[in-house]
Amino acid sequence: MKRLFGILAAGLLLTAVAACGSSSDSSDGAATVPPRLKLTVFAAASLKGTFTEIGKQFEATHKGVTVTFNFAGSADLVAQIQQGAPADVFASADTKNMDKATSDNLISGTPVNFAKNTLEIATPPDNPAHITSLADLAKPGVKVVLCAIEVPCGSAAHAIEDATGVKIKPVSEEQAVTDVLGKVTSGEADAGLVYVTDVKGAGASVHGVTFPESTKAINTYPIAALAGSKHASAAAAFAAYVAGAKGQAVLAAAGFAKP
Amino acid sequence: MSATTSVGIPRWIYVPAAVGALFIVLPLVALASRVEWSHFFSLITSDSSVAALKLSLRTSALSTLLCILFGVPMAIVLARTSFRGQSILRSLVLLPLVLPPVVGGIALLYTFGRKGLLGHTLDVLGIQIAFSTTAVVLAQAFVAMPFMVVSLEGTLRAAGQRYEVVAATLGARPTTVLRRVTLPLVLPGLAAGAILAFARSLGEFGATITFAGSLQGVTRTLPLEIYLQREGDPNAAVALSLVLVVVAVLVIGLVRRPRGGQL
Amino acid sequence: MSLELTATIDNRDLDISFSVADGETLAILGPNGAGKSSALGVIAGIVHPDSGRASLDGETLFDLPAEWRPAHARGTALMAQDPLLFPHLTVLDNVGFGPRSLGKSRRESRELARHWLAEVDASELAARKPSQLSGGQAQRIAVARALAAEPRLLLLDEPMAALDITVVPAMRQMLKRVLADRSAIIVTHDVLDAVLLADRVVVMESGRIVEEGATKEVLARPRSQFGAGIAGLNLMRGLAAGGAVRTPSGTTIEGLSEPPIADDEPAVAVFNPSSVAVYLTRPVGSPRNAFATKVLELEPHGSQVRVRTEELSADVTVPVVAELDLMPGKEIFLVVKASEVAIYPA
Numbered sequence: 001m002k003r004l005f006g007i008l009a010a011g012l013l014l015t016a017v018a019a020c021g022s023s024s025d026s027s028d029g030a031a032t033v034p035p036r037l038k039l040t041v042f043a044a045a046s047l048k049g050t051f052t053e054i055g056k057q058f059e060a061t062h063k064g065v066t067v068t069f070n071f072a073g074s075a076d077l078v079a080q081i082q083q084g085a086p087a088d089v090f091a092s093a094d095t096k097n098m099d100k101a102t103s104d105n106l107i108s109g110t111p112v113n114f115a116k117n118t119l120e121i122a123t124p125p126d127n128p129a130h131i132t133s134l135a136d137l138a139k140p141g142v143k144v145v146l147c148a149i150e151v152p153c154g155s156a157a158h159a160i161e162d163a164t165g166v167k168i169k170p171v172s173e174e175q176a177v178t179d180v181l182g183k184v185t186s187g188e189a190d191a192g193l194v195y196v197t198d199v200k201g202a203g204a205s206v207h208g209v210t211f212p213e214s215t216k217a218i219n220t221y222p223i224a225a226l227a228g229s230k231h232a233s234a235a236a237a238f239a240a241y242v243a244g245a246k247g248q249a250v251l252a253a254a255g256f257a258k259p
Numbered sequence: 260m261s262a263t264t265s266v267g268i269p270r271w272i273y274v275p276a277a278v279g280a281l282f283i284v285l286p287l288v289a290l291a292s293r294v295e296w297s298h299f300f301s302l303i304t305s306d307s308s309v310a311a312l313k314l315s316l317r318t319s320a321l322s323t324l325l326c327i328l329f330g331v332p333m334a335i336v337l338a339r340t341s342f343r344g345q346s347i348l349r350s351l352v353l354l355p356l357v358l359p360p361v362v363g364g365i366a367l368l369y370t371f372g373r374k375g376l377l378g379h380t381l382d383v384l385g386i387q388i389a390f391s392t393t394a395v396v397l398a399q400a401f402v403a404m405p406f407m408v409v410s411l412e413g414t415l416r417a418a419g420q421r422y423e424v425v426a427a428t429l430g431a432r433p434t435t436v437l438r439r440v441t442l443p444l445v446l447p448g449l450a451a452g453a454i455l456a457f458a459r460s461l462g463e464f465g466a467t468i469t470f471a472g473s474l475q476g477v478t479r480t481l482p483l484e485i486y487l488q489r490e491g492d493p494n495a496a497v498a499l500s501l502v503l504v505v506v507a508v509l510v511i512g513l514v515r516r517p518r519g520g521q522l
Numbered sequence: 523m524s525l526e527l528t529a530t531i532d533n534r535d536l537d538i539s540f541s542v543a544d545g546e547t548l549a550i551l552g553p554n555g556a557g558k559s560s561a562l563g564v565i566a567g568i569v570h571p572d573s574g575r576a577s578l579d580g581e582t583l584f585d586l587p588a589e590w591r592p593a594h595a596r597g598t599a600l601m602a603q604d605p606l607l608f609p610h611l612t613v614l615d616n617v618g619f620g621p622r623s624l625g626k627s628r629r630e631s632r633e634l635a636r637h638w639l640a641e642v643d644a645s646e647l648a649a650r651k652p653s654q655l656s657g658g659q660a661q662r663i664a665v666a667r668a669l670a671a672e673p674r675l676l677l678l679d680e681p682m683a684a685l686d687i688t689v690v691p692a693m694r695q696m697l698k699r700v701l702a703d704r705s706a707i708i709v710t711h712d713v714l715d716a717v718l719l720a721d722r723v724v725v726m727e728s729g730r731i732v733e734e735g736a737t738k739e740v741l742a743r744p745r746s747q748f749g750a751g752i753a754g755l756n757l758m759r760g761l762a763a764g765g766a767v768r769t770p771s772g773t774t775i776e777g778l779s780e781p782p783i784a785d786d787e788p789a790v791a792v793f794n795p796s797s798v799a800v801y802l803t804r805p806v807g808s809p810r811n812a813f814a815t816k817v818l819e820l821e822p823h824g825s826q827v828r829v830r831t832e833e834l835s836a837d838v839t840v841p842v843v844a845e846l847d848l849m850p851g852k853e854i855f856l857v858v859k860a861s862e863v864a865i866y867p868a
Binding site (some may be wrong): 079186 | 267289368371373374389390468470471473474475478479483486487488489490492
């Protein structure tokens with residue numbers, strides 16, 4: 001029993017030590033030469049599909065570099081970086097969160113805007129409430145789900161309401177754009193305001209309704225290498241790759257607009 | 260300490276015990292240390308915070324009531340009868356204890372949602388549950404019910420049936436026995452079950468956000484408000500978290516008291 | 523209020539049939555595990571027999587498999603050795619529980635409760651909670667509570683077994699008073715309860731009734747081992763053989779048979795332990811019954827000492843014990859004069 005306890009304790013200790021040690025490689029250098037360089041990219045949740053693809057391409061053209069991602073809400077990511085999380089690159093879904101990182105001197109250089117996203121109406125495939133325009137969302141009896149104003153998709157929706165004078169009375173204000181999409185795909189809501197890229201990504205499970213007023217709120221995605229990175233040049237190279245022709249092609253295919 | 264234990268415990272056991280205690284206490288201390296005390300009062304009395312707290316208290320009280328209305332009869336049936344499949348039924352009733360709440364939320368959605376099992380029937384009756392405060396109460400009752408059933412069934416079994424038998428031979432009908440003998444005897448267990456159910460309802464997050472949505476004053480309970488405030492105003496999230504911790508501590512204190520007395 | 527009962531319970535091997543006449547108190551005697559409490563449970567409606575029927579005053583209590591009247595509708599209040607007063611109610615409300623359950627108003631029920639508390643000399647306890655009562659007080663209240671339910675038949679399951687022996691005599695007097703002219707069944711293993719409280723006795727052994735009759739008759743001329751035991755008598759069972767009884771093991775006991783019994787009819791020989799003398803060697807001469815045996819144990823019995831053996835007992839004086847150096851395991855002869863042995867049909 002005592003021995004078993006000892007083995008368990010030792011095992012736990014080893015695991016803990018290993019976990020601490022693995023996060024940062026000591027090698028520093030250019031994107032081309034050093035063996036087994038690991039680049040950690042913190043990216044907004046809405047970039048999951050595109051960045052995974054871009055990461056693969058980047059690894060293919062930059063031998064010896066492995067790219068790993070942490071996808072989460074932009075506000076969460078900034079908070080993690082502030083707490084000292086080992087990240088090399090930060091890609092935010094809005095300028096507000098990038099500004100937070102900049103003002104805390106967490107960024108190396110200046111952020112580059114690499115994509116834009118606009119809102120689109122998502123309805124269940126059969127569009128039960130016959131939504132064809134933004135104004136339709138304000139009709140009584142239509143169950144609309146928005147993002148809460150505290151999160152970027154919510155502040156965008158709010159900006160559009162302010163600019164157009166269309167007052168939407170949502171039945172729910174969700175924490176994240178994926179929650180809005182979930183309420184629409186399950187058929188609980190008649191419509192939701194999500195990003196163009198979300199509608200595209202959801203495929204046949206939702207029906208998208210574009211509306212001209214969406215230009216009143218354009219979300220800009222900035223990317224920057226981080227000051228705390230141990231692989232400064234590789235980090236800068238990744239940011240440049242995203243903003244470059246190859247990265248832009250992937251983003252455009254997913255529905256993102258050029259910055 | 261030596262007055263109560265005649266046989267000592269190994270001395271090394273204090274080390275892991277202390278680590279365990281620290282593991283629980285330290286995060287609470289860290290939370291309290293992060294509170295901006297100068298703004299604490301204004302943070303927890305903002306419109307959205309007060310609305311969330313009120314909604315949480317109201318829905319938790321209602322879901323506790325549901326737990327009493329349906330959980331007490333369930334506990335009585337489980338404790339006082341035996342029938343085929345009873346142990347399976349008990350396991351199913353207790354399932355929400357171990358189920359991730361988000362799974363409960365999805366299950367409720369496919370039951371009471373617009374396209375759910377009962378959704379069409381409810382729609383015909385003019386009842387719409389999704390996105391309503393009712394949905395919050397249902398989500399809370401779903402996860403809290405097992406606490407009532409477990410607590411009360413245990414008390415009922417421990418109390419035995421001897422008093423009930425005597426009451427019956429004195430001419431009391433089953434309903435009279437239940438009202439005048441069984442329930443008064445298991446009141447401490449019932450109270451403990453109700454308080455636990457209330458506490459569980461107060462903390463419910465996953466099933467609510469999945470099933471009910473999030474709208475200030477309607478479906479955004481305190482845990483949802485805290486989660487949302489993390490995005491906008493982390494200081495408010497911390498302050499509200501502390502409020503929830505304080506409420507939880509009060510509730511635990513309430514549960515412990517009747518136990519110490521009668522049972 | 524007369525009871526007729528026939529019932530069997532298969533898994534307890536119980537098969538009984540007896541009756542209680544109007545106003546009669548019946549004592550059920552028997553060793554532990556004989557099925558006495560089960561019998562009461564069947565009558566009260568809390569133990570479900572496999573077959574049988576029972577009626578109270580001509581009203582069917584059960585007639586299996588067709589009819590089964592639930593416990594609360596039988597009018598048979600049951601009181602056990604544990605008083606089981608409802609801990610959350612005062613003494614007064616405990617006693618008033620029966621009337622209240624039968625639909626009487628709160629005021630009326632309390633009135634009745636006060637009456638029955640007075641009956642058991644416990645009026646001053648009315649406001650207490652059960653936790654504030656002694657064992658004897660609690661059992662008095664339990665009696666009052668059972669009586670207040672106005673049962674047509676009162677069932678008492680060893681009501682004094684859990685009481686301190688110092689309060690038993692007073693309790694017994696109280697029961698004697700309230701049981702007079704009342705139909706009741708009392709399960710007991712104390713012969714005094716049978717003598718003082720019961721008009722008639724039923725003796726149960728292993729789920730069967732082995733003896734039944736008026737209390738005095740059963741105690742004077744027991745036909746069962748248990749009946750003889752509680753009457754303090756020696757009993758040997760066998761077949762009649764020329765005015766004597768021959769036991770299955772081949773021993774023959776001489777005695778006075780009255781009335782005369784035909785040979786090979788079941789018969790019992792009964793005699794008092796005080797008539798039995800103890801010898802270390804087999805005595806010679808005269809038609810005496812002498813049985814070789816071993817001392818099992820010695821116990822004080824009034825001013826004498828009871829010498830127990832496997833089957834029989836003898837009461838001797840202390841000097842005799844000393845003189846014969848009696849101790850467990852010692853080989854002795856028990857001797858009883860034929861004129862002291864009563865032989866009658868079993």
